[in-house]
Amino acid sequence: MRDLTDVERTHLERLNKLSFRKHTSGYFCCEDSRISRTQIRYKRSRIKIMLYLGKWLELWEIVHHKDGNKENDDIDNLEVLNTFDFNVHASNHNAGLKKKFPDGWKPVHALRPEAIERIKELANEMREIDSRGKVNYSEIARRLNKEGIKICDATVGRYLK
DSSP states (O other): OEEOOHHHHHHHHHHHHSOOEEOTTSOEEEEEOSSSSSOEEEEHHHHHHHHHHTEEOOTTEEEEETTSOTTOOOGGGEEEEEHHHHHHHHHHHHTTOSOSSOTTOOOTTOBOHHHHHHHHHHHHHHHHHSTTOOOOHHHHHHHHHHTTOOOOHHHHHHHHO
């Protein structure tokens, strides 16, 4: 994920104020044709999580509704998953399994906004300590694992880019 530019943030805020219609997929969407000649459909859940995180979601990042209700776009109900973790989740649903993952384990990309904020805090601490302002992703992952957030250094890097 990369930070939103001021122009992108303004655009998303404008989109968030538009009227959303329920799409046949069950998601609330709005369409905007100002950016390109073709209309682009935006899901309300993606707009809300991008504004909340201040990051632009990559195509491989999926916004998941925890309670399964596509109409509930409350920020506490949304989490960002990568396509692999989402496919595991979806295949478990299709198999009729009630639990997404084994007890005590969470997918590395199913990070709550609080965990993402903690990654940023640790990175800022490291930048202050290091004279060159470098960040050690492995060290951040090690600290987060001690705090109970299961994550690998590659995932830390994705959230700091």
